[in-house]
Amino acid sequence: MKISPLAPKLFPKLPDIGGIDCYIARAQYKEWDRCDLTYIKFCEGTSVAGVLTQSKCASPEVMICREHLAHGYARALIVNAGNSNAFTGAKGRSACDHILLRVSNYLGCNENEVYISSTGVIGVPLPIDKADQGLDRILDEKPCSWQQVAETICTTDTFPKGAAASAIIAGKKVHISAIIKGSGMIAPDMATMLGYIFTDAAIDAKFLQEMLTKANKKSFSCITVDSDTSTSDTVLAFATGQAGNAKLTSFDDAGVDAFMAALDSVCKEMAQLVVKDGEGASKFIEINVSGAVSDESAHIIAKSVANSPLVKTAIAGEDANWGRVVMAVGKAGEPADRDKLNIAFGNHIVAKEGAAVEGFDETPVAQHLKGDAIEIHVDIGLGNGASTVWTCDLTHGYIEINADYRS
Amino acid sequence: MKISPLAPKLFPKLPDIGGIDCYIARAQYKEWDRCDLTYIKFCEGTSVAGVLTQSKCASPEVMICREHLAHGYARALIVNAGNSNAFTGAKGRSACDHILLRVSNYLGCNENEVYISSTGVIGVPLPIDKADQGLDRILDEKPCSWQQVAETICTTDTFPKGAAASAIIAGKKVHISAIIKGSGMIAPDMATMLGYIFTDAAIDAKFLQEMLTKANKKSFSCITVDSDTSTSDTVLAFATGQAGNAKLTSFDDAGVDAFMAALDSVCKEMAQLVVKDGEGASKFIEINVSGAVSDESAHIIAKSVANSPLVKTAIAGEDANWGRVVMAVGKAGEPADRDKLNIAFGNHIVAKEGAAVEGFDETPVAQHLKGDAIEIHVDIGLGNGASTVWTCDLTHGYIEINADYRS
Numbered sequence: 113m114k115i116s117p118l119a120p121k122l123f124p125k126l127p128d129i130g131g132i133d134c135y136i137a138r139a140q141y142k143e144w145d146r147c148d149l150t151y152i153k154f155c156e157g158t159s160v161a162g163v164l165t166q167s168k169c170a171s172p173e174v175m176i177c178r179e180h181l182a183h184g185y186a187r188a189l190i191v192n193a194g195n196s197n198a199f200t201g202a203k204g205r206s207a208c209d210h211i212l213l214r215v216s217n218y219l220g221c222n223e224n225e226v227y228i229s230s231t232g233v234i235g236v237p238l239p240i241d242k243a244d245q246g247l248d249r250i251l252d253e254k255p256c257s258w259q260q261v262a263e264t265i266c267t268t269d270t271f272p273k274g275a276a277a278s279a280i281i282a283g284k285k286v287h288i289s290a291i292i293k294g295s296g297m298i299a300p301d302m303a304t305m306l307g308y309i310f311t312d313a314a315i316d317a318k319f320l321q322e323m324l325t326k327a328n329k330k331s332f333s334c335i336t337v338d339s340d341t342s343t344s345d346t347v348l349a350f351a352t353g354q355a356g357n358a359k360l361t362s363f364d365d366a367g368v369d370a371f372m373a374a375l376d377s378v379c380k381e382m383a384q385l386v387v388k389d390g391e392g393a394s395k396f397i398e399i400n401v402s403g404a405v406s407d408e409s410a411h412i413i414a415k416s417v418a419n420s421p422l423v424k425t426a427i428a429g430e431d432a433n434w435g436r437v438v439m440a441v442g443k444a445g446e447p448a449d450r451d452k453l454n455i456a457f458g459n460h461i462v463a464k465e466g467a468a469v470e471g472f473d474e475t476p477v478a479q480h481l482k483g484d485a486i487e488i489h490v491d492i493g494l495g496n497g498a499s500t501v502w503t504c505d506l507t508h509g510y511i512e513i514n515a516d517y518r519s
Numbered sequence: 520m521k522i523s524p525l526a527p528k529l530f531p532k533l534p535d536i537g538g539i540d541c542y543i544a545r546a547q548y549k550e551w552d553r554c555d556l557t558y559i560k561f562c563e564g565t566s567v568a569g570v571l572t573q574s575k576c577a578s579p580e581v582m583i584c585r586e587h588l589a590h591g592y593a594r595a596l597i598v599n600a601g602n603s604n605a606f607t608g609a610k611g612r613s614a615c616d617h618i619l620l621r622v623s624n625y626l627g628c629n630e631n632e633v634y635i636s637s638t639g640v641i642g643v644p645l646p647i648d649k650a651d652q653g654l655d656r657i658l659d660e661k662p663c664s665w666q667q668v669a670e671t672i673c674t675t676d677t678f679p680k681g682a683a684a685s686a687i688i689a690g691k692k693v694h695i696s697a698i699i700k701g702s703g704m705i706a707p708d709m710a711t712m713l714g715y716i717f718t719d720a721a722i723d724a725k726f727l728q729e730m731l732t733k734a735n736k737k738s739f740s741c742i743t744v745d746s747d748t749s750t751s752d753t754v755l756a757f758a759t760g761q762a763g764n765a766k767l768t769s770f771d772d773a774g775v776d777a778f779m780a781a782l783d784s785v786c787k788e789m790a791q792l793v794v795k796d797g798e799g800a801s802k803f804i805e806i807n808v809s810g811a812v813s814d815e816s817a818h819i820i821a822k823s824v825a826n827s828p829l830v831k832t833a834i835a836g837e838d839a840n841w842g843r844v845v846m847a848v849g850k851a852g853e854p855a856d857r858d859k860l861n862i863a864f865g866n867h868i869v870a871k872e873g874a875a876v877e878g879f880d881e882t883p884v885a886q887h888l889k890g891d892a893i894e895i896h897v898d899i900g901l902g903n904g905a906s907t908v909w910t911c912d913l914t915h916g917y918i919e920i921n922a923d924y925r926s
Contacts, residue, residue: 167846167849167850168848168849168851168852168853168855168856168857169845169846169848169849169857170849170857198842198845199842199870199873199874199875200874200875201873201874203874204874233842234842234843234845234846235841235842235845235870235874235875236875237874338828338829339746339826339827340827340828340843340846340847419746420746420747421745421746421747421828421921422745422747422921425917425918425921425922426921426922428918428922429921429922431922435606435640435641435642436641438576438605438641438642439576441575441576442572442574442575442576443574443747444575446575447575448575449575450575450576450577450606451608453576453606463606463642466606466608467606467607467610467611467642467644468607468642468643506918506922507922508915508922510832511832511835511913511914511915511917511918512915514828514829514832514833514836515832515833515835515836515838515912515914515915
């Protein structure tokens, strides 16, 4: 598959995280020449937090993560690529239970300290024999690199995705390494964004959850490729505590602001990488909405613009079609007053107070739209609510990937 | 432009409606070789009802219709094609007011008995000089046919759309003729579905509104091409009373059931015609949701399936990808229990109680998907709520029309 034109040139350097070893192997969930099973081992005392899809048809993996997150400890993570195991009834659940049992027996831990994700085709129960074959191999493997893990969890992604950051907590340096997969919320016959964040910081599990939930609101919740929410979306954060900092337990602790900033930065970078690998994407689009009656209202309006096929095809066509932005604001159902609306592409205001700016120079706007990083600003003119959402354009590539395909 | 493969072979025979004369002329709103201005004259005492876009950025035409509908009488309808006049501030409103003044002076009626719609590019004020030029011509014209009107209100539609029905009200035969335009809710740089229903039945305006609102819920509110709601959507119903039936005023009147059935049938047919001219459409898709907790919940789920780019591209690819239907049900946010879900394509159940039907024969399903009328049935298994929604597939044609275009 052609690598996305929006892909970064190189996979970033991710620091090793004390207390974590990564392994990959071939389970052969599909007939392909690559590793598709990942096993990540955590030292005792590792905290975990997670945000999971809100789909009413979530996969058994999502439900297992939700159950296990209740106590906040983790010893292992298993990721299967090539089969999402979603909508597979009791069979899918028992395949997961089988894996949890084998891994927990091997490690001598409780089954509920093992986390699991799967990504790929919906509706086919995960084959236990292939999982077993993969586990036989992986438990003998030597540890591998972050980049190898990032490659192994991919499905139709066109490039592996990672992000890193560090922070000083009361004199102790702590590190964050993170990997993610997803070609938008979606992929042909597949449907998963999976993200994993690893840190050597010592953080109480409940507080880690608070921080992850907060970071999620400004990152993963602010991206959309095509409005199709997956049955398996999962982001998990693991904190091993090996950096030796005093355990973070609340927003009042010393150094917590630095860690929160690092976590925000990693989550935002990972979320944007997913959009940059959006199916068929040729342009990265940032939509800034300000002046809404609340942040929540601004977010709904920004999502309405980001999910509009008309806006996305206009950007693909490098067309400064702000009428379509007006349409998308209007259909959002949130408070808006046509005669107070301002719209800009890049730094160029094209519509002001409910009408086109008279005699505005189209040249710089056209120039901005020729680039591959597009900004759309919408000021509602009613209040102080603001939100930023990231998406990509809608191109022939999207149709090729999703329609010119047979299961 | 290539005519939609889903277009009917012929424009239907629409009966003349007593009390109505139609006229068309060239205002030259665009540089094209066709009529683009429509004027329809109603006899005194004609009742009117309407349903209009809920967009917060509605066009001045929509706001004028909303104001005039308050009293329920109509003497004329003006439709401009080639310019939607939406988001044009005070200029756009005064262009409308100018037209209303000229037409009402000509007819010797009140300005608020004239209705107006415009369809086409957003953000360019309707040019008054061109409107005047068109009005100069149209007021001298000879009446024209329904088909000519249906052609004149089109923009990027690929075929003119009409529907007819009749009913007996207490021994009197009454007729309905209706025309509509729209290539989905949307069209390249244009954004309007406009529908007009004409009957010679005598119907109280308030009651006509009740019936239209009811019919709308099972017709225009049940279609989607790409989820992009227009700034100008308008459906108006006019009743001239020339059939001589006793005026209908409530659902208790004799003959009202027959008329309601005729109105439902016309609205449903018109709505489906718009989907059949959906941009790039190659397949007409009916989505039936049953077993939801309420009809409203079923409608939200059906719309979620109908608006899913993944489901629409799967149908374009003739792929029985029911996993994508599960995804779309899951993301709708309405009550659903994965383990009670049944899904069928045509008459063929592919998934039952939360998992694929074991060993089901894919041949008849593949056969069904090769046709151009696709049925997707989803049973939620929780209650008695049901809804049907119509849409079309998402193809390269959609991207070509909307992205490969420059303003």
